[in-house]
Amino acid sequence: MKDETKIVVAGRSPEDNFGIVNVPVYHASTVLYSSLADLEQRHKDRSEGKKAVTYGRMGTPTTWSLEEAVAELEGGYRSQVFPSGLAACAGALQAFLKTGDHLLMTDSVYGPTRAFCDKVLNRFGIETTYYDPLIGAGISELIRPNTAVVFTESPGSQTFEIQDIPAIADVAHKAGAVVMMDNTWASPLFYKPFNKGVDVSIHAGTKYIVGHSDVMMGLVTTNKEHWETLQAGANLTGQTAGPDDVYLAQRGLRTLSVRLKQHMENALIVADWLQGRDEVHSILHPALPTDPGHSLWKRDFEGASGLFSFRLNALPKPAMAAFLDNLELFGMGYSWGGYESLVIYADPSQYRTATKWDNTNPLIRLHIGLENTDDLIADLSAGFDRLNSLK
């Protein structure tokens, strides 16, 4: 089956639900058993990996529906919901790390994941070394005997470096380390991590899977070898997500392929237009042939989403504020992946440690939504007029 078809059919079971197309929302804490034998049988089934409802926190047909669909789409073995993308990143790391372990973390990682390493994992005696996202096979020099996890995120948060995941995974596996990837940018559709050496793939479902800026959601998918560890880690720390949110995520997933194609097309049109502007220093978008990560992107990805950055030529802050303030269609706000366009200023020089980021040319991140690109370009163009009037 092709992806567009999988998105429609995966994780659904109308035959179990009176023919109703979407999976029902099961609100559950207590689950009643008809007898001691029933109770024992269901727990036995669950321990053998079968679908058995035992208690709300351990999953229901509602959560399984989303988990199955995402695992199937990504080409993984099974998937587990978490209450947010950050909880998914933290939960994956926590499941595979113990005191005395060493973690290799990309320097371009999503900021709050970095904070989890620096402010939580360090308290448990787990040491993090940040590495240059472009390191590739050179990561072998940073591997130690106690390196247990190599964490990747491609493209990098805010700065969009494409990592050579197969090369990194090859080195990590030879050293016995688990390879994790935050695959949120590409969604389960545009990057297939499990045939590139990733063991554990993480999504902020909050972004494109939900797709409507109204739900927090996380998912972790693993290959067969790493499933038990991940699931145990999630269960032992009480991870789950609310059924209404899970329902909205599986509903959003059904249109992911059409949305993402449009986000990609719109983003490329806007990026192209920005490239011709005098105010713009450079564009950070791996699907542009001029981007340093383009060849790796072309080799490994099936598409590009609607999130990219550009850098302005050096300018006074009030001129940048004049550009950002009063945009009509680009809301200023965190997160992304909904149907609407967003803009945010970011300064990676504030938190990088393994690599240096020069903030002379300020970085603006755009999420390109599903609006007509003529309107988006007109909005940005008016912003540049305001910028130029203050330069």
Ligand SMILES: *Cc1c(COP(=O)(O)O)cnc(C)c1O
């Ligand atoms: C947003 C994001 C997260 C965190 O997701 P939340 O649902 O906001 O907690 C993690 N990783 C990446 C790459 C993200 O963009």
